[in-house]
Amino acid sequence: MLPVRIPSTAPDVATARVMARTTGAFYAMGGTAVLALASVTGPRTDGRVLAVIGVVALTVALLLLVGGERLPRATFHVAVLGGTCLISLAVLAAPDPASAVAAAAIYVFVAVDSFLFFAWAPATAQFGLALVAQVGCLAAVRDVPAAVAVCTTLVCLAVAAVTGLLVQRASSASRDGLTGLLNRRGFDGVLDATRPGDPVALALLDLDRFKQVNDSHGHGAGDLLLRSVAVACRRAVPAATAVARLGGDEFALLLATGSSARALAGVEAVRAALPGCGFSAGVAVRADGESAADLLRRADAALYAAKAGGRGRSVLSGGDTSRVAVDLAAALAAGHVTVALQPIVSLADGGTVGVEALARWRDPVRGPVSPAEFVPAAEAAGLVGELGATVLRSACTDAGRLAAAWGRRVLLTVNVSGQELVCPDYAERVLQTLADTGWDPRDLVVEVTESLLEASSSPALGTLARLRRHGIGVAIDDFGTGWSSFSRLDTLPADYLKLDATFLATSTTSPRRAGMLRALLELGDTLGLTVVAEGVETAEQERLLVHLGCPLVQGWLYSAARPVDELVAAGPVPAPALR
Template identity: 40%
Template sequence: MNQITSACVLSEAEHHLLSLAANETDTAIIITDHLGRTLYLNDGFTRMLGYTLADMQGKVPSAVVSGLHTNATALASVREHVTSRESFRTEILIYDRRGKPLWIAAVINVVKNDEGECTRMVGVWTDITNTKMHEVLQHKALHAIAREAPIVDVMQLICLEVERIAPEVTVSIRRIDPSNRLWTVGAPSLPAHYVRAMDGITLDCGIEGSEVPGLEGQLVVFGERSATSFWGERTELAQACGLAMCWWRPIRSGDGQTLGTLAFYYRERHHPDNLHRRLADVSVNLCSLAMEREASKKKIRRLAYFDSLTGLPNRSSLVAQTDTLLVDAARMERPLAVLFLDLDRFKQVNDSFGHPAGDMLLCEVAKRLKKCLGEKDIAGRLSGDEFVVVLTSCNADDAVARCETIMATIREPVILGSMSVTPTASVGIALFPQHGDSIGTLLPHADMAMYRAKAAGRHRYSIFDPDLNRAAQENLKLERALREALQSDQLQLHYQPQVRLEDGGIHGVEALARWSHPEFGMVPPQRFVALAEEGGMIAELDRWVLRTACRQLSEWRRLAIAIPHVSVNISPTTFSDQALPGLIAQTLADHGLRASDLMLEVTEGVLLNTATDGFANLNSVHDQGIGLSIDDFGTGYSSLSYLHRMPVNELKLDKSFVHELESNESARTLAKAVMSIGASLGLSTIAEGVETDAQRQILTRHGCKVAQGYLFARPMSATTLVAWLNHWKPAAGSSFHVGSS
């Protein structure tokens, strides 16, 4: 009897423990009969879903907890398994007694009797809403972002997913513009007239609300706002839309910049619960990712199609837009004009005032061009100081008038730092359809016309002429021939003596490149040197001149011919090469020459542009003992403030001054000033282009010591120079006559 009593007590204890285990867990447990009708549920089921055993007794659970967004296919699968009396697992969206959605993971096991028949079914349901919320919401939003869906579609999706998970919430997402104003990008469930009323508000207004302890963001109760507040003014509108409260949070970028706002609206007074907070956390992060990605895409598109400095369309964008305009012009049979603009002397602005000032000038020119555009016209920047304007419905007369207006607008003074600069532009005009039917034809034709305008004196315009195209083709052939001439050593050096005026002695010789071509004949130096610069061959040409001149001077020394030194012109491009000082030193060593045997002639731009390697090379070659001469002194932006600090040995007075010495008092005054500057700084002055004895006498009176020009001798070959030297023995103070050619 005692043993039976003990067994009964033990059984009751076990029953109590099992009851505790079933009821005190957060997991929902439900037992049904073989037909799936509810027989038992634990307290965890009631806590999770709100249903009691009285509510569920005799009912099929799936029929009670399914709702609007329950997946129909998943629900049908559950019922099929129950009908088949099979154990199964599933994840499915259900609804609690209040209509709140939640995701569950359900495990249903079949209980069978000794005959193998199903007598009961035991279900264990676990709430996986948090996991599923992150999984579904993030998966859908990230998938949309990854396939580069429009930003509005991504935001609408986030709003709808949040509202599906929490039906009591209505969501809006707004972005902030550069003016601090908010604009809706997602609010699918808010009334359209309310959305329109809220668009354009400033963030300062939008941040009104109450700080709730433990709740990030701002909480607004519409009926409690004062009539004078931002929300107070909109209370009636919100209440008319059935909105009682709003909880909003800022959307921030990774670096803390405010990108927009996320707002949850409630139709009843309902403080955000844990689910809402988690939804907001996930949504804010997704919105931030989508907005930052959209900003990056816009930046990439802008970099791809717009000039980063001026904001104008770049070449690729300009070409694409012009192609569209040309199609329209052809269909409507309307003319169109392409203007190619190049700023005059822009390099000198950079050299004199620095590149930041040059950038300021380019931006100002871009602004002025925009002001001159019609509704369908476009302007773009190609590169450097080159701009293009495309004028629609514009014939030749209209193009000239518009061009003059643009040039006048550009010419208005610009303040760069403390200096006032008056920019000008040279413009080439090509017309559709006369000069081409595509941008690929019109643009180079306008470019050719621009170069003709610049060659005519700058601040001019020129309309394309077919003859220009023929000239361009000839230039292309000439450039190709020059490249071959450099590779096969077809050029020659001629030498022009530099004569001391006091005694007629030889000061030195200047090496000058000459090119005689079988087809083109004697090509003027100014032409093939310009071709070398444009075609990227100038450094090769300079190195050839340097090597050839040094080799020839070495040969003269071997023959005991008294040539004090040879002068060689070096372009600014070549002078900026870091390897130049080493190349010069090696060339002198290869030919057994001293540093003093060589004089390098450079332009003033090399002296003024302190930001390049050319400036450093000045000091480097000077330290070797090589002489430096400023060529064409007085024709550019001469800077006396730099001159006295530069390692320069001589100044070359440009021939433009010398030619007018006899007839122009101003030329004589300027020439005298240059020679005085040279003398005061201990520099020699060489006058170029001396052709008459009267010019020589004026130069001598003003203190000029050395001259070169046709009065003494033309540039000549090395052999002819030796013969000329044998006959050149003038007495001091005697008249000079034109030497041999």
């Protein structure tokens, strides 16, 4: 897990992992010491109280050591405060003055923990409270000499002061003196602390034409610009981001996300915060099992590609990141990509049996962006997985509203990219989305275009098979446009056959095309595939399909793709010929 981003005034060692392990170890040692005191006290009441305190401390230690690194930062303030309380109870429960002084010595752990992990203000507050508790509890115990209490308190004060000074000195070695950000040494430490399985993204930023600023306006202006960039980075990126100045005009962001869209959106947020300063950026999202060195190498290569491509742009490693892709990444991160639903109609009774979910994106500058433009951009930039996940979740949510409004089950079809199908965990992610949204797997159909080369690969076929085992249907979309259509029918595990609109374009005027349409319908029936004719635009085409026995249709004759609110208000769409 990515270490928590540290505020500029807090020690750099205070990562989630180090905090959890150190605090857990202190709890374990303190709990063991209290149990040792309980063992020499015997079965008296105060001995039993000490035993309970020791067991509680050891339990907390176990929780921190096992899962503490996943806890929010504020939890460790609670853990240190809880430690102060347990130590105070142990001092008060001690059977004799010597045992009380021994228990009070454990306050040293609070001193170390506070100044090792917290900024000076909260550390002083935590230790001040512990110091007051120490003095008060020792004063409440009979026969503890004042000199002993004072010496114990002074020892804690000395340990706290030395810890704070050493940590501050160590932190300054990993900080950039000009901007206050992590320097290369500090950033390398944070990056190396991540594990190969952690979902992180690395962005390298290089200011464009920074040398001209120094040459034209002096180094003072250059320093001021660097500080401005540091401030913008801190304010624009999420709190869990490690921000560094690696040297010169190069900055780095280590974002706690495995999402390409969120990583690019973070970089673009920094760009938006610096309207008068251009920079090039290379972004790399950690692959499964990838080392920190390999991640850094890919981000550096992406940065080089961005600079070679004309500067002022961001490039995602492994993809050609166009301006459309960058804006799409921001739209995905902001939740601005939605779906529209196009009804699927049964010609047997004219009722609406399902809907196809189609991605929609309205950019504030461009206006509505065609899927023909942004889907290829997403595929080239490696964003298609996040686009598909967004569409699926939105589609399941909207279809759920539709089914509730109509009072019956609704078939939902969603397009899937070949890049998604070859991802090993795609089927599991789909099933998790269905579980999260409450959509029945039996009412979902994933559409795969026959022209996708990935669809014929073994991983893709395995993914489709896993989906079908869970009740999810598979449709071959745009059938008839590829060169190997019939061979794919034999290899793809499919339940539906969606005929491309080109079959209907001239079917009412061309006997040959009508004959082909009849043959395809018969082929689907023979293979046990439910046929859906797409692109129905005229009543004449509909009458032909009724005559040929086509079971399902969709197209502008019935309805364009519309937002769910409009479909809910309009109700199920009947077929014109059967009204």
